[in-house]
Amino acid sequence: MTTHAPARSRVRPSRSTGPQGQWAVDGTTPLNDNERVKAEDNGLNVRERIEKVYALEGFDSIPTEDLHGRFRWWGLYTQRRPGIDGGRTAQLEPHELEDRYFMLRVRSDGAELTPTMLRVLGDISTDLARGTADISDRQNIQYHWVRIEDVPEIWRRLEAVGLETTTACGDTPRGFLGSPVAGVAADEIIDPTPVIAEIKRRFVGDPDLANLPRKFKSAITGHPSLDVVHEINDVSLVGVVHPELGPGYDLWVGGALSTAPRLAERLGVFVSEERAAEVWHGVIRIFRDYGYRRLRTKARLKFLLAEWGTERFREVLETEYLGYRLPDGPAPAAPTAPGDHVGVHRQKDGRFYVGAAPTVGRVGGSTLRGLADLVERVGARSVRLTAFQKLVVLGVPAERVEELVEALEPLGLTARPSLFxxxxxxxxxxxxxxxxxxxxxxxxxxxxxxxxxxxxxxxxxxxxxxxxxxxxxxxxxxxxxxxxxxxxxxxxxxxxxxxxxxxxxxxxxxxxxxxxxxxxxxxxxxxxxxxxxxxxxxxxxxxxxxxxxxxxxxxxxxxxxxxxxxxxx
The missing domain is CATH 3.30.413.10 (Sulfite Reductase Hemoprotein, domain 1)
Structure with a gap:
């Protein structure tokens, strides 16, 4: 079996002959209020106002276009006010639903979280988020009950250990899904860590990519379990071995769910490690320049792909954005192991990685701090988050595996969970x-x-x-x-x-x-x-x-x- 996208995807191409807000076709004049707000001030600029004005003057000092728009460029959404039942969700305006507190999203981008990083994440939860912390299915950590006054301190703590909230939300390149076992799995095809690091270094926080039609989700894996749900991302690079060119990536584009779900499609090209970052950059610029902006309900890359098809998309990528043709390449094989990595698995260096499940992604400050202590105590290396609201402990010495497995249970984590x-x-x-x-x-x-x-x-x-x-x-x-x-x-x-x-x-x-x-x-x-x-x-x-x-x-x-x-x- 190969993992070609099926025909059951539900997106239908737009047949409107009027302007769709495509910058490369219609120009950059905003066609709606959301586009006007983005055009007037890049969302990345709001950080300075948060640090110098809003954190000092409080919630009431925040104008609505920052509060309900640009704050997202730094991972901030107002959270729901308690006591409003679900029957009123569609009846009330956003300002009537929202509380004076925030959800804050921290991106991990498939990175290893050291014990020091885990303690920082845990302390932020305990000190500044009422003990909340969830692992999302995008490998993020999400806090709640965050006050605007505390956001600069949270950023200071995160950035001191190499973590960030930059473009964790908003019409931007969101956090990357990366293989939780990158660089350690014995059966890995290619380690995606260098590619993710290069893309982040070059492009995350780039003002030229901070005004997209809508969100843009990326996934990169080199593991044969296909552990980053590549079929539902805007762009995915999936590890394969080319019969002549060796290990590299198969390129998928145009996946997303929501109310008009569509699974991604292969472009049929082979992407070498050396070209992976620029290919990713080409795809996101296609979305920026040709994506539909007039209606937000049609502003994801999946709608453009439905209109163009894979052949035209590939042609535009190669001729307008790369300047060279990509070689044809193979599809990934069907996975032979689950992509959540739960359980005990031998690494290529003889140590083990251990995947553990919290209950529906909930961890919290005490769990994160306890996990940091446990990783150090057993001599493990680090922790990664998964696309399934799980976590994986890396580099566990063989003689300490059972100790780790047993000690995870009191933390609300289990490496031997029930089916559900x-x-x-x-x-x-x-x-x-x-x-x-x-x-x-x-x-x-x-x-x-x-x-x-x-x-x-x-x-x-x-x-x-x-x-x-x-x-x-x-x-x-x-x-x-x-x-x-x-x-x-x-x-x-x-x-x-x-x-x-x-x-x-x-x-x-x-x-x-x-x-x-x-x-x-x-x-x-x-x-x-x-x-x-x-x-x-x-x-x-x-x-x-x-x-x-x-x-x-x-x-x-x-x-x-x-x-x-x-x-x-």
Missing amino acids: RRSTMACTGIEFCKLAIVDTKDTAAHAVSELERRLADVEPLLEHPITLNVNGCPNSCARIQTADIGLKGQIVTVDGQQVPGFQVHLGGGLASVDRDGEPGLGRTVRGLKVPAQDLPGYVERVVRRYAATRRPGEAFASWAHRAEEEDLT
């Missing part, structure tokens, strides 16, 4: 997110505990984890369309009463050892909506039907696409 502890993800949800309709983190954590108990007899019969992704709104931050069981938050009616619940997507998945055939998007069952309080019961029911009626070796996703609707309700 391992495979459940959740976005921020209504607790802090202004877009959310339902609770996600606590709902998912409760479901994990219940399913561990209810399905204890079934779990030993299942060969692979069943992914359960819980999202608080339609925007798919938790990748609901690519999960075995994806849950989209909405208000549902039960016995005439409106209650929090979910629309169900079944049978999605990306390139994975757990799937039969090609990656694809999940199916929905007409009228199937599950109240949040009934979630564990619904998942138990469907998993038991799968276990009872699957074909030998059949993955859940394949079963879900062929099953009758009554078996899925």
Whole structure:
């Protein structure tokens, strides 16, 4: 099997003949208010105002165009005000939903987090974020309850150890997904660390790339597990071996989910390590210059790719932006191991890396500090975050592996998780997110505990984890369309009463050892909506039907696409 994108992607190309705000076609005159705000002042410039004005004068001194726009260029969003139920999310304006506190996103870009870095992250959580810290599925750390007065101090602490929030949000190159086992895995094809470092050094914080049509997500891996969900990024470089040119990268473009999901497509080119940074730069400049800006709902790269197709995209990249042709190249092979790296694995140097799962990504200051102490105590090297809200401890001496595994448990981390502890993800949800309709983190954590108990007899019969992704709104931050069981938050009616619940997507998945055939998007069952309080019961029911009626070796996703609707309700 090769990992070509399937035909189930849902984006349709735009056929409008009017101006779409493409700089290279229509000029740079702003066609909407959002573009006007970006044109008037580069979002990177807001940092000086935060440090010299807003942090000193307080929340009320912040004008709306900075607060609701440019702050994102430095990883800051206002968080949701407590006590506003999900039924009012779409009824209220942003200023009515927001609190006077911020979510702050710290990018890791696949980097190793040393014990010193982990302690800094933990201390920021404890001292300045009420103990909060979540691992996102973009390998970020996200804090909540951050005051504007404390932001300069947080930046000072982060930058002292080489971490940053630069363009962690906004219409910018967001944080990179990198292989958590880069440079250490015994079966690695190519180490992407130098490429990520070069791109960051040259281009992150570049004012010329700080006004994109919308966000731009990147992923780079050289591991055969395909551990960076490359099919749903705007640009991905995936490790392959060219039969004549040796190790390098296969280039994918145009993936993204949200309300119009589309899986990325291969351009069919081979990218050497030496050219990887400039190829990445070419793709992002295509997006900057040709991306649609008139409507934000059409402003992702996936819409341009749907209009152009891969042949034209490749031609424009090579002729207008690179000035040379790229050689044709092979597709990556199907993965032979899970990309979350949970468990104990031997490194190429004889040491081990150990992947561990928190519950739905939640860690917190005490966990991060405890992890730093543990890494030092066992003589390990560092920690990386994963694209699955997990973490991996690198460089563990063979004789200390069991000590590490046992000591992770009191920290709320486990290297031997249950099926659903391992495979459940959740976005921020209504607790802090202004877009959310339902609770996600606590709902998912409760479901994990219940399913561990209810399905204890079934779990030993299942060969692979069943992914359960819980999202608080339609925007798919938790990748609901690519999960075995994806849950989209909405208000549902039960016995005439409106209650929090979910629309169900079944049978999605990306390139994975757990799937039969090609990656694809999940199916929905007409009228199937599950109240949040009934979630564990619904998942138990469907998993038991799968276990009872699957074909030998059949993955859940394949079963879900062929099953009758009554078996899925």
